[in-house]
Amino acid sequence: MMNFSYTRAETIADAVAAVAGDPDARFIAGGTNLVDLMKYDVMKPGRLVDITRLPLREIEATDGGGLKIGALVPNSDLAYDQRIQRDYPLLSSAILAGASAQLRNAATTGGNLIQRTRCYYFYDVATPCNKREPGSGCSAKTGVNRIHAILGTSDACIATHPSDMCVALAALEAVVHVEGPDGQRTIAFADFHRLPGDEPQYDNTLAHGEMVTAVELPAPRFGQNHTYLKLRDRLSYAFALVSVAAAIEMDGDVIGETRVALGGVAHKPWRVPEAEALLKGKFATRELFGEVADRLLQGAKGFGDNDFKIELARRAVVRALTQAAAGAPQVQSNKIVN
């Protein structure tokens, strides 16, 4: 690990000013991703600004009937919070599907959003990678790409966003609160992460010096019919090959609003509102779920090793919608798929 200066921020304004004023500075909180990346010289910040002492550890009710989650709330505390388990079980389930108990104890809400891809070539500094070193090329497109994206890719990058939590937050249409040198703003979750395009070095739409301060959940709507289905190479403690967050608002036997977000398939959680709209006012059938899956995966493209993901994702969408419609969410401890 390269050496660096260390600053401990006492206020949000201090932290923002310290990072905004130094192009080589980064915020650090849980450190579960950044410290790892620094050990491999994938990221080489000259200064770390420790934000763990900032007052961002509360989960508060909002006037709109939702919850505002402080950026420093650890993943485990969020997943086991009684309000989250009762009103946003999809979010709790997705968090518990990710990482390990130790990592969830350390990793924070804000950090989960800004964690970086686990593309092998991004991690391997001996190989070209446009995300790590813009303009150097993409090794994954013609390399080992079993874990890589099938949707929204570009010539420059086929990396995926690795988070499970963010897939649920996309489905729940969370709002990200940020503070930067120019003040505070909010970002709709769909606009927080970005597709790689020709600037894959940017994972999200934050400016340098902008800090995530909270994630806001709208009033709960999907407490009954939901599931987080995660498919991976082992039963626990592995990143998703494909994951699906599904939430349905049922009106008796008729489907109201539906949300479906995919993980493990793109540079950001993947949603297609037109696909979700296909279900509105209809009865739940396997054929209809298949149409939703086809629409979600329209334009999907494999790169060799990951071709299987297209069919896997299609089947996972159908399975997840079936689970959600039946009110039988995937259990995250016993992985028997029902």
Added chain:
Amino acid sequence: MAAAAPDGFAVTITINGEPRSLTIPPSTTLLDLLRERLDLTGAKKGCDQGQCGACTVLVNGRRVNSCLQLAVMNDGAEVTTIEGLGQPGSLHPLQEAFVAHDAFQCGYCTPGQICSAVGMMSEGHAKTEPEIRELMSGNLCRCGAYSNIVDAIEDVMGSAAVREAAE
């Protein structure tokens, strides 16, 4: 705002009940501080990437991967390592159960497994065998002693449940 040059930052960390005041470079991980500076070699360096769990310790009672913690960020924290859980002659119940159930072969992952299991029991979310397996999945065992590890943990959790029921 407290700041430091790369060479050193003064911290006080309570380790196994004993406050230690040290000056450390910001790049020192908690694992390296324990092993290289304080000679507490119970926590192991397996992958050094947060993927194996051999470095698991308790920070303020919560299990974390010490290889991914910058020591400087734990200023003021209370850290418990395997050495602080029990010693020969006064073993922690989980240490005794690991011996009784032959829950290891080479032993390299064992300190992390035991610290992790202590953390899991205090978290209180594991009630069944599949839940134990899931919530211990951050600790790999290359020897494959998993079934005996689960038995050892169930044994201690069962004893704790029996005690609670009696009270």
